[in-house]
Amino acid sequence: MSHITIFSASIGSGHNEASKALKKQLETKGHSVTIVDTFYAIHPLLHKVFFVLYLSMIKRAPNLWGRLYKYGADYSWFLIMDKLGGFFCDKLYSIISEQNTNIMVSTHPFVTAFLSNLKKKHCLHIPLYTVITDLDLHPGYIRPEIDAYFTGAPNYEVFAKEYNVPCAKFHFTGIPIKTVPDPLLSRYQVRERLGLVPNEKTVLLTGGGLGLGKYVEIIKSLEGLNSPVQLVCMTGVNKKITRKVKSIVSKHRIHVLEFTDHFIDYLRASDVILSKAGGLTMSEALACETPILVYKPVPGHEENNATILTEMGTAIKADKLSDIIVLLERLLFDHSFYKSLVQNAKKTKTPHAASHIANVITSMPCSRVMHMEGLHPPHLRKP
Template sequence: MQKKKILLLSVSAGAGHKRAAEAIRATALQQSEELEVSHLDVMDFVTAGFRKVYTDFYIKLVNKAPTLWGYLYHATNEAQADGTMEKLRRGIERLNARPLLQAIADFQPDVIICTHFLPAEMLSRLLRKERLHCPVWVQVTDFDLHRMWVHEHMAGYFAASEEVADRMRANGIAAGQIHVTGIPIMPAFTQHLDRTVCAREFGLDPACQTFMLMGGGAGLGGLDKVAERLLSLPGHFQLIVLAGNNAPALHALQQLAQRYPGRLLPQGFTDKVERLMACSDLVITKPGGLTTSECLAMGLPMIVNSPIPGQEERNADFLLEQGVAMKAYDDVSLTYRVNYLLQHPDKLRDMHDKARALGKPHAASQVLQQILGQAS
């Protein structure tokens, strides 16, 4: 039997779009040997100049000028599709599409899933001109819907929540094309992990309350300074700090850990985030769509810090409204909220229960079930 071919298209503007595509790919390969799955980053097929503007400029903007990024996010959401600037933008994108279109033709997919709006926009035009003949699906990767995700001729859309689905309908997408699956996360986050086993792997006490501070602490200062403030709070708890590839931060945390033996676990880059989450009672993180979906799947309440205006701000609003997160504006507000939860364990338990109920750990499986059912 010929294998069904699934092509995943993402864009490396931030990590979330690629992680969502990889989650679908990993789930597909885990579930069936009758699928051939390929994941392409659209930025590998464009000119260096276009890539620099599209990804490097985005990353610099959200890190150095988040207010400006927020303005652009809202301005482009309100822009008229037939406006001069929008026409110019789409023209530039089309000029950069040819190598990608050749790669699609070479793979000959049975179905395409876009985890970023750029490839969806490129392929919408091809579908309209009948130069592409396989269904194209769109997976939105935040708890919000920007207008740039909405395009004609898509086979269907996958929404993170009922509210996002409602916004899709308000933007003219037919109700029958919308499926509320959640945001795809890696299969590792769907496992039932034993806290005691995981804690012992890292030298943690499974009976001790444990908080996790994830890297990217923009607005909070250095990770070691934040960790030191938290560890100075009254009450006994363990703190896991993920420094990622930030070697200076990891070194500073390792020095700090010597002053708090048995209480601070610094970690650099790790592929065991789900096992560390299984040891945790709370996660302090930026409110990206993928990271927060992983937390919800693990039943973990959050303190979200310094969301960038735009999609992260909307993600934070959603989490706060659902009662699964608190929001910290700076290191003082973070310290206050952690101290509050230490003194009010019932509040933390309530947030945990709501997070568990809200989580959608099997989003990737539901996406595959839908597209394969439609393709068969």
């Protein structure tokens, strides 16, 4: 039996949620699977530094993050992560040795850089697969040590050619997500099961697991809607914004929910999701066939996600606060327009991505060899 270690990072919730979805599917195929919160496993202080830096940049200097992301394609600044990873090779090696790991999967690009460095430094023959949790592709993902890429990016073939990566290394699977509620159930029925008012138009407002977003200003702007709606506000782990939203007096019915394992159920229950454009949330929205209204995506990867979604006809984007009312009115009350977004989501969704990835990993030649020979780090052969 293979032991697979999935290396994630709890910077935001998307990477961990993708890891959990993939773990479940791999275990159904008989594999032993462990998820490692990589930065924290190396050292809790490293995790704190990465988390605080990322969160501070996203909240206080998002445009700087966007520029770094954009110019990274030209100037390869991201290779600093390979240098940094060199300091952690021994710790990562001890992790895979202790777990008898013979397949490595990464769900975070910085972690992928660390593991690529580990393979190179220790001449490891362990397969390394990376799961890309955005719809956008960036050259920062590319490392010669990676055996396969799993992506939901529709332009992966163009990307592979542009950056001289064998196209066979890319597998168009989608982003791994949890199982979607029964698609035959109406939104009315799902709302009823969740204790929501079943016959009210329902809008899900979220800022990801970290609860990032302009909740208060968005809710106040929604007072301009012609008809009251039911707002489901997912505030994640953001206690401060939870308190603020609960104090709002509105003509709309507002349900405030903190971090929940049933997010996808509420997404399936909603007529529209109003959100930034995190890759996992967007993939879940497509799987639930829930039209997307994007507002204030994080510059860089999320902006590119939003562009891809709008080009696919599954989302629309509000460039300024006043646009939200106009676009939301159209989504909720223009039946023909709404149906077109639902139909486009139906064509592009990949609800079984986790199972697809698990099948590919199981069938990969290098994975089968590891499984049959029982190769583990202490017994790896030097080239």
